[in-house]
Amino acid sequence: MELQFIFTKDKSKYIIIYEQLKEKIIKQIMKPNEKLPSKRKLAEQLNVSIHTVKEAYEQLASEGYIYSAERSGYFVSPYDIAWQQPISTQTEKETEEDTSVYNFQNGQVDDQAFPLREWLKIYKKQLVSTHLPNADWQGERYLREQISIYVEKSRGVSCTADQVYIYSGTQHQLQELCRFFGTVQAAIEEPGFKRAAAVFQQNRLSVEYVPVDEKGASLPQSDCRFYYVTPAHQFPLGMVMPIDRKLELLKWASESGTYLIEDDYDAEFRYKGNPIPPLAQIDQLQRVIYFGTFSKTLIPSLRISYMILPVELHEQFRQFNKEQKATVSRIEQRVVAEFMEFGLYTKHIAKMRTLYRKKREKLLECINEWLGNEFEIIGDLAGLHIILKLPEWLDEEKAIQLAAQAGIAIDPISSSYQTIEVRHYVMIGYGAIPFEEIEEAVRLLANVWNSNQ
Amino acid sequence: MELQFIFTKDKSKYIIIYEQLKEKIIKQIMKPNEKLPSKRKLAEQLNVSIHTVKEAYEQLASEGYIYSAERSGYFVSPYDIAWQQPISTQTEKETEEDTSVYNFQNGQVDDQAFPLREWLKIYKKQLVSTHLPNADWQGERYLREQISIYVEKSRGVSCTADQVYIYSGTQHQLQELCRFFGTVQAAIEEPGFKRAAAVFQQNRLSVEYVPVDEKGASLPQSDCRFYYVTPAHQFPLGMVMPIDRKLELLKWASESGTYLIEDDYDAEFRYKGNPIPPLAQIDQLQRVIYFGTFSKTLIPSLRISYMILPVELHEQFRQFNKEQKATVSRIEQRVVAEFMEFGLYTKHIAKMRTLYRKKREKLLECINEWLGNEFEIIGDLAGLHIILKLPEWLDEEKAIQLAAQAGIAIDPISSSYQTIEVRHYVMIGYGAIPFEEIEEAVRLLANVWNSNQ
Numbered sequence: 058m059e060l061q062f063i064f065t066k067d068k069s070k071y072i073i074i075y076e077q078l079k080e081k082i083i084k085q086i087m088k089p090n091e092k093l094p095s096k097r098k099l100a101e102q103l104n105v106s107i108h109t110v111k112e113a114y115e116q117l118a119s120e121g122y123i124y125s126a127e128r129s130g131y132f133v134s135p136y137d138i139a140w141q142q143p144i145s146t147q148t149e150k151e152t153e154e155d156t157s158v159y160n161f162q163n164g165q166v167d168d169q170a171f172p173l174r175e176w177l178k179i180y181k182k183q184l185v186s187t188h189l190p191n192a193d194w195q196g197e198r199y200l201r202e203q204i205s206i207y208v209e210k211s212r213g214v215s216c217t218a219d220q221v222y223i224y225s226g227t228q229h230q231l232q233e234l235c236r237f238f239g240t241v242q243a244a245i246e247e248p249g250f251k252r253a254a255a256v257f258q259q260n261r262l263s264v265e266y267v268p269v270d271e272k273g274a275s276l277p278q279s280d281c282r283f284y285y286v287t288p289a290h291q292f293p294l295g296m297v298m299p300i301d302r303k304l305e306l307l308k309w310a311s312e313s314g315t316y317l318i319e320d321d322y323d324a325e326f327r328y329k330g331n332p333i334p335p336l337a338q339i340d341q342l343q344r345v346i347y348f349g350t351f352s353k354t355l356i357p358s359l360r361i362s363y364m365i366l367p368v369e370l371h372e373q374f375r376q377f378n379k380e381q382k383a384t385v386s387r388i389e390q391r392v393v394a395e396f397m398e399f400g401l402y403t404k405h406i407a408k409m410r411t412l413y414r415k416k417r418e419k420l421l422e423c424i425n426e427w428l429g430n431e432f433e434i435i436g437d438l439a440g441l442h443i444i445l446k447l448p449e450w451l452d453e454e455k456a457i458q459l460a461a462q463a464g465i466a467i468d469p470i471s472s473s474y475q476t477i478e479v480r481h482y483v484m485i486g487y488g489a490i491p492f493e494e495i496e497e498a499v500r501l502l503a504n505v506w507n508s509n510q
Numbered sequence: 511m512e513l514q515f516i517f518t519k520d521k522s523k524y525i526i527i528y529e530q531l532k533e534k535i536i537k538q539i540m541k542p543n544e545k546l547p548s549k550r551k552l553a554e555q556l557n558v559s560i561h562t563v564k565e566a567y568e569q570l571a572s573e574g575y576i577y578s579a580e581r582s583g584y585f586v587s588p589y590d591i592a593w594q595q596p597i598s599t600q601t602e603k604e605t606e607e608d609t610s611v612y613n614f615q616n617g618q619v620d621d622q623a624f625p626l627r628e629w630l631k632i633y634k635k636q637l638v639s640t641h642l643p644n645a646d647w648q649g650e651r652y653l654r655e656q657i658s659i660y661v662e663k664s665r666g667v668s669c670t671a672d673q674v675y676i677y678s679g680t681q682h683q684l685q686e687l688c689r690f691f692g693t694v695q696a697a698i699e700e701p702g703f704k705r706a707a708a709v710f711q712q713n714r715l716s717v718e719y720v721p722v723d724e725k726g727a728s729l730p731q732s733d734c735r736f737y738y739v740t741p742a743h744q745f746p747l748g749m750v751m752p753i754d755r756k757l758e759l760l761k762w763a764s765e766s767g768t769y770l771i772e773d774d775y776d777a778e779f780r781y782k783g784n785p786i787p788p789l790a791q792i793d794q795l796q797r798v799i800y801f802g803t804f805s806k807t808l809i810p811s812l813r814i815s816y817m818i819l820p821v822e823l824h825e826q827f828r829q830f831n832k833e834q835k836a837t838v839s840r841i842e843q844r845v846v847a848e849f850m851e852f853g854l855y856t857k858h859i860a861k862m863r864t865l866y867r868k869k870r871e872k873l874l875e876c877i878n879e880w881l882g883n884e885f886e887i888i889g890d891l892a893g894l895h896i897i898l899k900l901p902e903w904l905d906e907e908k909a910i911q912l913a914a915q916a917g918i919a920i921d922p923i924s925s926s927y928q929t930i931e932v933r934h935y936v937m938i939g940y941g942a943i944p945f946e947e948i949e950e951a952v953r954l955l956a957n958v959w960n961s962n963q
Contacts, residue, residue, distance in 0.1 A: 119750065119782070119786070119891075120750075120752070120753050120786050120787065121751075121752025121753030121754050121755070121756070122753050134752075134753060134754055135754075165643055166642070166643075168639040168640070168642040168643060169639055171639060171642055173637055173638070173639065176637065177633075177634055177637055180630075180633060180637075181630055184626055184629065184630055184633075185626070186621040186622055186624060186626070187621070188811060189619070189621040189624060189809045189810065189811055190618055190619075190621060190810055190811060190942070191810045191811050192811065225678050225813075225837035225838065226835055226836075226837055228833075228834060228835060229837055232685075232689070236685070236712050236713065239714065251833060252833045252834070252835065254833075255832075255833035255834070259689050259830065259831075260689065261692065297572065297573075298574075299573070299574030299587075300573050300574030300575050300587060301574050301587055301588075302574070303574070329568075329572070333572070333573055334573065356642045357642065357643055357644045358641060358642055358643060358644050358645065358836070358839065358840035358841065359839055359840075359841075360678075360835075360836060360837055360838060360839055360840075361839075377712065378712075379708075380681075380704060380705045380707075380708035381681060381705070381708070382679055382681060382705065382813075383679075383811070383813060384678035384679055384682055384813055384837065385678065385813060385839075386811065386812055386813055386814075386838075386839050386842055387811035387812075387813075388811065388812075389839055389842065438572075489643070
């Protein structure tokens with residue numbers, strides 16, 4: 058029986074012969090060890106050149122579908138399993154579109170205020186062929202130097218560029234630390250940053266959830282290797298850790314040999330007085346691993362964060378990661394570095410601080426005016442969100458649900474707790490929402506909430 | 511004794527009072543519970559407004575350095591540990607500058623041929639405020655859709671955008687898989703990709719190093735959960751896995767419940783016939799987890815890779831990572847997606863394939879001409895590197911050292927082995943080196959090597 062081929066105009070003839078022969082082999086229309094027609098014969102049959110058939114046969118042979126025996130021609134390769142048939146692929150699931158009109162979600166910034174033109178100008182400058190090959194796995198030195206200057210100036214933390222590591226997000230660097238420390242006991246604030254807790258859980262670590270009191274993170278009971286804390290602006294409750302608690306923590310860390318992972322995620326946005334000095338400044342990076350990010354101060358979707366290690370850990374960590382490669386775009390790293398070097402970064406922060414302060418004041422004013430005394434505001438000295446304590450007659454789930462019905466997106470706070478159940482708090486983020494929308498959004502909230510009483 | 515303050519012109523008076531008081535407290539010049547001068551008194555002494563002193567005191571109080579007692583004024587906070595003194599920071603270590611003149615290193619691309627202008631044009635278009643907030647943790651849908659179209663077209667792998675995950679490099683996605691699977695038995699080719707082996711080691715997995723034979727990766731002996739393989743172009747040895755071995759592997763994987771991690775890192779660059787179909791095409795993503803990257807086809811320093819999961823793992827993996835955030839710049843993800851959608855990606859690959867083919871031919875020709883028969887070329891059908899088998903009288907270490915002295919950077923191959931010692935092979939990468947330099951570089955190599963005989 059002659060082999061049948063269907064030629065179409067969109068593909069070259071050798072491809073068609075190759076593909077259709079392969080299909081016949083896969084479907085076992087041609088059996089193992091069956092002889093293929095000679096090149097000449099098939100060429101005549103199909104009215105193509107011998108060269109065309111030769112190319113098709115060679116491709117099939119190089120992939121192992123057929124083999125050649127000297128002077129006898131080509132044969133189908135023997136194999137003893139059934140070829141897998143394509144399985145039906147799932148229907149695409151559309152990502153749920155957020156249909157909210159007003160955005161009070163946490164962890165977002167005001168994207169209308171970003172200096173896109175300056176960014177593009179610098180990106181253009183940095184996009185040169187010498188920046189296409191990979192640089193240092195630890196991060197671009199230019200950026201690490203700028204970060205070391207910035208944290209010294211703005212946070213009093215002295216370090217060298219060698220101690221700075223660039224990663225693609227807080228969770229990513231926490232993950233790298235977990236990998237480095239191995240299976241150890243960890244601790245985290247309760248309530249705390251749920252995405253950090255998730256990293257510990259993913260690493261199957263034993264975790265102590267340490268209660269937050271009115272001074273912020275309290276002291277763990279367990280013998281843990283590291284303790285993740287947010288002293289500048291406790292996440293999510295928002296208190297600023299006073300100096301006595303800071304000293305207590307540092308003393309405990311020093312005596313117990315624990316590392317404090319200080320996540321200074323939004324310290325830039327403090328609305329009263331100077332920024333609070335971090336633990337890393339007080340102990341000069343001895344027991345403290347310092348985390349910073351550009352997600353709040355520049356662009357969340359940029360995915361650039363940094364970690365500053367104590368000198369004591371630096372060599373060991375570098376050795377552990379000697380086969381690693383960088384995980385952040387080199388050109389965008391350089392854009393951030395240039396933003397910092399030429400003062401655009403601090404200028405942008407100052408501008409945003411003013412904008413967020415204005416929004417915060419408006420928000421507090423509107424809450425007092427429209428929601429009234431039964432709603433208590435907590436943790437409003439810093440950051441980009443506040444906590445709202447709800448009255449007895451309104452629980453978190455109901456509050457969020459009613460808000461959503463009114464087109465307002467609000468984040469829960471119960472998900473920040475791992476061991477305790479809380480039901481009367483919500484988070485109001487004011488990073489993303491435009492100033493002009495705040496009053497209307499709070500008024501709407503008051504409407505739906507109070508009518509539920 | 512009156513407190514002394516030194517005023518300078520570069521700082522506001524309240525900052526100076528705040529900072530110098532804090533220093534006196536830290537240095538215990540002022541003792542715990544010592545009373546501070548009243549605001550009025552200090553203002554008179556320093557000839558500043560009471561408001562200035564008030565601001566300084568409030569900042570100190572908010573940080574916990576001092577406390578106020580009703581109607582009695584401010585006092586230094588009590589604490590019982592010594593403040594840490596700044597420790598001297600290390601001297602900066604300069605990254606070792608590569609002083610090579612000729613670059614035969616592996617894993618690099620020709621950065622002169624990249625279409626920087628087109629890239630910038632698309633970056634500019636994608637840099638809009640709506641792309642500043644974070645998108646899906648799994649990766650920008652636009653990019654995932656383009657990838658699913660591309661792998662179907664170019665590699666015959668059918669999947670939905672839902673099965674595609676964007677990460678910041680092959681090691682990063684391998685790391686995420688390790689985290690997902692937990693402490694399991696892993697397997698990897700011997701020799702293999704050392705950076706992948708390093709991830710397994712970092713995760714403290716038990717690893718079987720499975721010997722590579724003339725067909726590529728052979729079958730593991732151990733009961734492993736996943737097996738990392740490079741069938742299209744074995745790394746580093748360069749053989750193409752024939753179909754019978756592929757089927758053997760798939761049969762074994764299906765029977766033993768193992769996942770094959772197929773790293774298709776440079777399949778785009780094949781110089782004879784069509785690209786070899788991946789395992790993922792043959793078994794339609796049932797036992798195969800498919801890895802691809804833009805490091806070889808676009809920009810290494812971009813740090814964007816992708817992983818395609820079997821449908822069976824998808825929901826579980828998504829659930830496991832539900833608190834994760836994206837790790838790759840959203841705007842750059844969109845630039846790559848647009849590059850793909852409008853055909854610039856395949857156009858660039860075609861252009862580069864022609865360029866690399868030309869370089870490869872030149873390289874082989876020069877090696878034959880200048881180095882002679884004693885140097886055997888291995889694994890030259892695909893990719894961006896070849897293996898050179900050295901003569902008995904020249905070992906790897908000596909060969910690399912002599913090359914370096916002549917200004918030529920070459921990578922070893924012994925570091926790709928974890929359990930076996932090999933001493934007579936080196937890797938010659940031809941991605942980065944300009945075409946015009948190849949002959950001179952090989953001539954120089956021949957010079958230093960042959961004169962060592």
